[in-house]
Amino acid sequence: MTTPSSTASAPAPVPAKSDAAARPDFDDNRTTSARARVQQLLHANPTLGPLAVLVLAVIAFTVSNPRFFSAPNLSLVLAQVTVIAVLALGQTLIILTAGIDLSVGAIAVFSSILMASLAVKAGLPGPAALVAGLVLGTAMGALNGFLVTRIKLPPFIVTLGTLTIFFSLNSVVSNSETIRGADMPGLLTWTGTAIPIGGFRLTYGSIIMLLLFALVLFALRNTAWGRHVYATGDDGEAARLAGIRTSRVLLSVYTVAGALYAVGAWILIGRLASASPNVGTDYNLDSITAVVLGGASLFGGRGGVLGTLIGALIVGVFRNGLQLAGVEVVWQGFAIGLLVLVAVSLDQWIRKVKA
Amino acid sequence: MTTPSSTASAPAPVPAKSDAAARPDFDDNRTTSARARVQQLLHANPTLGPLAVLVLAVIAFTVSNPRFFSAPNLSLVLAQVTVIAVLALGQTLIILTAGIDLSVGAIAVFSSILMASLAVKAGLPGPAALVAGLVLGTAMGALNGFLVTRIKLPPFIVTLGTLTIFFSLNSVVSNSETIRGADMPGLLTWTGTAIPIGGFRLTYGSIIMLLLFALVLFALRNTAWGRHVYATGDDGEAARLAGIRTSRVLLSVYTVAGALYAVGAWILIGRLASASPNVGTDYNLDSITAVVLGGASLFGGRGGVLGTLIGALIVGVFRNGLQLAGVEVVWQGFAIGLLVLVAVSLDQWIRKVKA
Amino acid sequence: STPQSSASGGKPIVGLITKTDTNPFFVKMKQGAQDAAGQQGVDLQSFAGKQDGDNEAQVQAIENLISAGAKGFLITPNDSKAIVPSIDKARQAGMVVIALDTPTDPASAVDATYATDNYRAGLLIGQWAKAKFTKEGKQARIALLDLNANQISVDVQRDQGFLEGFGVDVKDKAKIGDEADPRIAGHDVTDGAEDGGRTAMENLLQKDPSINLVYTINEPAAAGAFQALKAAGKEKDVTIVSVDGGCPGVNNVGSGVIGATSMQFPLKMASMGVEAITKFAKDGTKPAASAGKDFVDTGVQLITDQPQDGVEAKDSTWAKQNCWG
């Protein structure tokens, strides 16, 4: 087999020893400078950037108004971001697959109306109304997924279409009327109940939110499904060639997102102690903002849910902090815009260190 | 040089004749079936899909209400889409570079307020106010471009930030007050003037819009800048390695988009015969919708301005046609959502033929 | 409304253009108009802006109505000034135009205006609150939960009316937030919905926990604010006032969530409007404004279960029979 011509291009494999001998040069555990260690840390934890921004914002607002860093106010900020955080969690999954969901607000609000209507108007018992609402919300997410994977429409278009469809069904079902929490079974508004922990008041809604984040974090990091979500978003064609059923992954992601939005709807009812058809117009932009502030890429495959949680908190902290700092309403928009830009610049700058 | 070992892997180049002899098999001009010719046509003209959707929509609405296809109504549709079309033109450029612009509405509205305020409140003569407004709008676009290219922030975040900043400056400058067209110099409202052509009434604004589309179409197709825009959006890193100054291209694109939005502002003043600080909240979604309906990819590098024009017309035709067909307001949202989905499915289906 | 009827011109077409199609107030207004249209035998075509302040959608609606050959239309202008040129066009085309709920600027741009006096609506709840606080001998700390940052007319009129009624120097009557009265703890915006109301109230309470009087732009915002107060354990010590008179709001007055609210009458506005246009379509009579005012006041009624001296009011039992949705 060893012909003269093949020798030229294919010498016998060299002894492996020589590689090992050369290894010390490239040892993984060589002593590193402090700067290099910071770099490594940032490299391994891309959420540190947003986290630094969050911490800086908290410090700045505390300086401007010490009341900001009080237990009651911090519980407030947590309660204020809970709904958006849950919605942004679903949005994160979709953005990880290089999609985008404009129907998040519509699904959440419509689900809350469905839960409340089934309980109050159709007279279903609380648990039944809740489950029905969760199932219907999940089905709305699945419809998005179906249109994305079967009809192969771009997610932007699909969710733009279903956004208007769900909102208009929402108007029809609710007749644009608010249903009061006082008229609903207690289960539906239970999520708004708070447990006092010292001066801190933690709502059941927030606890559910934190559990959902832990669950999705686990699934993304530690299950095959999580790997497939990243692979699909990273390079869908490559993932398909590698034998991932990308359509199935996408369908599951949109469905799970729908389920998360429906849980968000439940938390929303608790928070407002009512189901109102007219809330949620900002949920799309707010949830996407939280995801992007958390460091995820709209091109898919990069990012994580911890970043999203931090992103949602950043927005909540800004909104609350600016009000406490006594900034005028007209200038609050200006300040939030500026802060978003500064926050992400800072994050970018922190990341640069590692490159 | 010709050693024995190199012969094996490198035989002398074969006479070119043999390739030529084999060519007939693969001749470009072989007789093709009708189906193949349709495929080729669609392949070469990706705008045919959206165009087919537009034509079908026009036919359907005409059947449902013959008044739809009357000259006055068609002029109306054109006038109604003019502003969005111009804004979508700028948005197209940005989306071609794999960006997105959420500040389009804010820039357009703020520019219109600036033009009107400079003329009415600061007492500038019409041409000076117009030019100043155009320059300021362009500067706002350039600011986006600066943040995207220098600070290297994601376009979504940049324009989200400037969106809120511009809108809040807009409130401050306008004092939230509408300025009436009657108080302005005639030049500012001139774009709303219509020339009757038979029963058709073509506004100067629409003419400007069509000219801008022709101009950008030319630039994208026939200038080096156009090639660079596509290359940058297609694969920014590859374009950079190929020696394109992608930052410069991006900066130029955001600046040109700002200029287009400012012209859109001028047309907007003419159309509404006033400068109102509160319009334009939907311009972001509407302009992106027009671009996507026109077949461009949000991932950059694919699409064109003709598609955008058709996309804008599709939205305008749907809105107007549904109303004329007597569809109820609550159900119009539903119908538009459904139509958007059907339209893009149809386009997708038409494209599939060619693959 | 079938396409044939509008195309063939069988029944006269009457348009209704509301600010949005989600606010229950406008939903009710539309229902009132539809009922009236059914009785009067006209074809009602309705339109709406996409959100408060959306002028362009209303301009398009007017254009489409002109194109459809309508006899006239009712409009709740999103931008009182900016809509005027389009209304002029419609009137030049021979249509009769009636402003509902919100007057145009100038008011003479339309043939008639049937509206709630929003300033008066604010004034009434302001006066009521003043009487209550005076009687109880309390010093007020006021939070104002407005609509949005755009200073649109309803928002401004209700806010400034309330402050005037409470005896605060409002400085520029056309501008929210320029007051210097120390009793004012702060302003925030709510988008007129529950979630906005709750968040705004929470943040203002953090800023100033001694707030004890809350003005809200409408009843959904009031409901949200109440949840914030309840969570902070302050719902007993704080008085909420609002404007609207929708059924959930009236129920909230009954259950003590809202101290007082100013009820408006959208159904009446709508039916009066449709009748006026039908009359014009039949015999060409144009409606006229009521003497003294540049609009036909469809009335405001203060609703409260804690009546105060010197402020005429009805209770929630009456209101439950008269609420609009």
Added chain:
Amino acid sequence: MTAPETTQEHGSPGPTAPVLQAKGLIKRYGRVVALGGSDLELYPGEILAVIGDNGAGKSSLIKALSGALVPDEGEIHLDGQRVRFGNPMDARKAGIETVYQTLAVAPGLDIADNLFLGREQRRPGLLGSVLRMLDHKHMRSEARRHMNELGVATLQNIGQPVESLSGGQRQAVAVARAAAFGSRVVILDEPTAALGVKEGNRVLQLIREVRDRGLPVILISHNMPHVFEVADRIHIQRLGRRATVITPRSHSMAEAVAIMTGAVPPPPAVA
């Protein structure tokens, strides 16, 4: 290296039926004809090389066999049964494992994740069966082993995302994946193009090992010495069709190249 005599056994298709067979595959893209009626037969236990000029349709041919593209016309038979692969997963389920020329790796995932993509290993016990938890540690150490097997010893960090690997390292990841998991047929499209001399030879060795495990292999390569070193038969693709089939014994490299480029007319197929 395997002894020359073993090759003799494998080379002969003889009376045995082909494992994988393509008949008259046609694939057009608009005016472009990628496959103009291409055939292929792969017999049990053989290494079939596919050679041809750039653009001859080699990649298109194997993409059709692995489900990555659906041909416009033509048939594919696996073990004599007609099969239709709608997507790569279908072919993979049937045991056909492929390294594509474009590698098909997920750039943001690390080496271990890519190696086990779609075949992740779970933790033993309840953690794995109930929580479906992945065994990251095991997968990482396996990944390191596979990469070392290919001689890619310069790899400094097994947790590096694949996009930051050197060209050859990336290719090694794709090859290791196919070699580890193929169960019926292994297809390799230019697996050594970016590899160094040592790494390339390891891959050749691996191919022989796979064949010796009884799996037939299809190897596309422009590297004639490599092809002549390992192939049992050589399928020559030209202008979207199979021109002929030769063996390393029947023809020299120079002859093969001449047929491939059209310098000489293709001889009748061997065997």
Added chain:
Amino acid sequence: MTAPETTQEHGSPGPTAPVLQAKGLIKRYGRVVALGGSDLELYPGEILAVIGDNGAGKSSLIKALSGALVPDEGEIHLDGQRVRFGNPMDARKAGIETVYQTLAVAPGLDIADNLFLGREQRRPGLLGSVLRMLDHKHMRSEARRHMNELGVATLQNIGQPVESLSGGQRQAVAVARAAAFGSRVVILDEPTAALGVKEGNRVLQLIREVRDRGLPVILISHNMPHVFEVADRIHIQRLGRRATVITPRSHSMAEAVAIMTGAVPPPPAVA
């Protein structure tokens, strides 16, 4: 093919100063060291081959020379002047033209657009000077000529987007671009990896032609016969550093491979 004696002239660095010189380049990515203090000299009119194992840092080295990456430490000198390339455009302006291993083509643009990317040709006359209109026709015919020159004759449609080309066709586009436009130095990172035998040989020929035009060439390749066929000197990269420099006359292929893989210690650099 060029006559052997011309090679003699080019091979000798002698007293002439290097055109392009790298001194102690270091590039780290987190814990990964891509370049650990690498040097390089390129002399006028020579073909310098760079060989090395996968992951040895060859691509990183030439990326530093072409501005595609900014080294953490180290210096680059062009004609004796220290230069700092912040981006590829800087290097390109200085006349350094590069074919990257990843090709760096715009997938959605067609062949002509890619060939002329950043160097588009305008129409003659006012159309070009005032309207800045591109001369599509001319660029297309030039593109066809360049591709034919590389022997890529299977190309059916010159207007095809590059993403739909076969692997080799795509590589040919990148090579044609560099060869056509280099003015001071041409760098080629694995230009023949995906090319067929014929096409690969044409590229070698092209490299010689470029050298004969007086431009020095840096050629990275894993193909030892190719390297030994055209190189004047051979830079051996190992573990992020230059191990040594040899010439095709001073060492055999087997020796070069042994040095490259670390089987034998590197000899002192030739010349």
